[in-house]
Amino acid sequence: MGKLTMGVFPGLVGSLSLDFSVKLAEAAVKKGHTVDYWVSSNATMLSKKGQRSFKDYSTLYKTLEELFKTGNFKACACEACAEARGFHKEDLMEGWIRKSMDWYLASSFDADRVLMIGGE
Amino acid sequence: MGKLTMGVFPGLVGSLSLDFSVKLAEAAVKKGHTVDYWVSSNATMLSKKGQRSFKDYSTLYKTLEELFKTGNFKACACEACAEARGFHKEDLMEGWIRKSMDWYLASSFDADRVLMIGGE
Amino acid sequence: MATTKMGFIIKSLPYKTEASRLAMTHAIASQTVEIYLEDGDMVEPVVCFIGDGVLNCLKNQATAKHYDITSIEMHIRNSLLLDLKVLYCKEDLDRFGIKEDALIMDAEELGGETKAQIVPYSEIQKEMDSVNHLQFF
Amino acid sequence: MATTKMGFIIKSLPYKTEASRLAMTHAIASQTVEIYLEDGDMVEPVVCFIGDGVLNCLKNQATAKHYDITSIEMHIRNSLLLDLKVLYCKEDLDRFGIKEDALIMDAEELGGETKAQIVPYSEIQKEMDSVNHLQFF
């Protein structure tokens, strides 16, 4: 079993590229791999607690809740990207952590695979 | 003097297209025009209170604060787009309102000019 | 008593961004705009798909099955159900080799009577000339 | 004691999205990654600009003046100051008619000694072959 580090970057919320990243993480964890999941830029929105379900939007937070339960999924949001957007510590959805960008590089250090999804 | 209705749409936060829309609104209001400013999708982030200044990010909220003071600038965020992203009423920056999409169309009804900025 | 005509021109591919979805939902919002306006005033949308945008109009979009979200297809059917004018650019469909039977042409199964129209680009240009405001998504 | 080599390949234009900015800031974060790693372990980035991405490398980007944000130029200079390896694709520069004197080649005014290198695409391909992980921005 391997470790996949994913970086999820610009402009993704509201695009199906964000869904791709979450569904790929889900599929990898289901197969017994571990996934480190880093969000930066707009994708930090995914770490916001209190997201509501609408039929025009994917409810990715539900998949994330399930992923956190497995213990094989870690998710971290870029702290500065989040603060710039007005998301503070108390806005963080349960399970997430917030760090600087070096968290992502450190995760990549011993990852078997790294996938950075830009989205533009 | 005229009325400009602007719609600001997908994926814009973190792009200079969002800056364009705010600076254009500022320039129009300075010349005595009135501006109705509608944000939808990711651009609803602009209505979030508590945004912090970082040197890598434009501090657009400061320009918005000045614009609200003029009385010739109204800004409205798409309510469903915001709720989907976990922004609730209490997250709204002062000056903003939240409505359904018909607010934007109603504003366009008697606008002299309408500019919809997509950003992709 | 006045009517403001709004052209919603969709040139973007579906799903990567929310552009075409937002175009449809905002056009449909014209049906509830009266609450803000005087009696008899209205906003009349026309929705035109051009360029890569015609790829929004293919039938059998399985986003509900795979991603648990409404499809652009459903928004197009809803707009036809509400009698919005919906135009597809013939030249672009031809370029992609897309035939009418592959397209969302009506909302019959929802009880709608209005049909989408396949028209040459020149007709879409005329619509753009006639509206009060234009928006490209 | 191990080194993981990471290729940051920048193909996007500056400013419309944050892609190239984030590539630079994440590459620079390799300088502080040790706090998470064992003694002697490191992450070594190489930053390559190809395709439209070479337009990030032009001097005199006035974003501070006009938009009150740091420029990509400043991030490139910072990465040179920190001795990161920065490569520009010669073929793409030639295609755009961009000469060396229009490019950010060093961080001398910040006291840096490392220079950016203009190299043929084949050199960049070799870097991509040699790294452990690749990321395209």
Place this chain on the structure above:
Amino acid sequence: MKLGVFMSDYRTGADVVDRLSADKLGIIFVGNGIYRATLKEGGSADPILQKSATFYVLTEDLESRGFTAANLAGNIKAVTYSDVVDLIFNDYEKIIWI
């Protein structure tokens, strides 16, 4: 119609703008659209400049990307945000963003 078009990208949108017809057409290069006004990729100017239109480029976006008005062909006018407001209200009736 009198149509003002903001072209905001370098690689997309030309197919749509190319087909537009208007009695009076203005094309304003903003964002990464400014490369259409400044670059000669492979030695050739951007084909959109062949269109019968009045061309403008936003100075702020031009300078942010490392260019100046000196880099512009003679038929392209550098404008500021303030000028753009006047173009919108005085010169064009419909304005679109591509």
Place this chain on the structure above:
Amino acid sequence: MKLGVFMSDYRTGADVVDRLSADKLGIIFVGNGIYRATLKEGGSADPILQKSATFYVLTEDLESRGFTAANLAGNIKAVTYSDVVDLIFNDYEKIIWI
């Protein structure tokens, strides 16, 4: 190197992918990249399909856009998210998103 490339767009990225060389190259069409595997614009298949590579398309994204595996040329294989995980860990060492 063994390189897996996710192509996620229809209009951009081909210039970059075209230049890539790898001992083993896999191209996985996802998102709007699926149009490269399904459309014959102006009668011609997408030029990227000429590249010496193994081609895959993500079924979920194909079907979300109104196509099925029946629309694919013979040299393109429809795969699921689960298959993609195996491709990533078993078939390719470096993976990029374009």
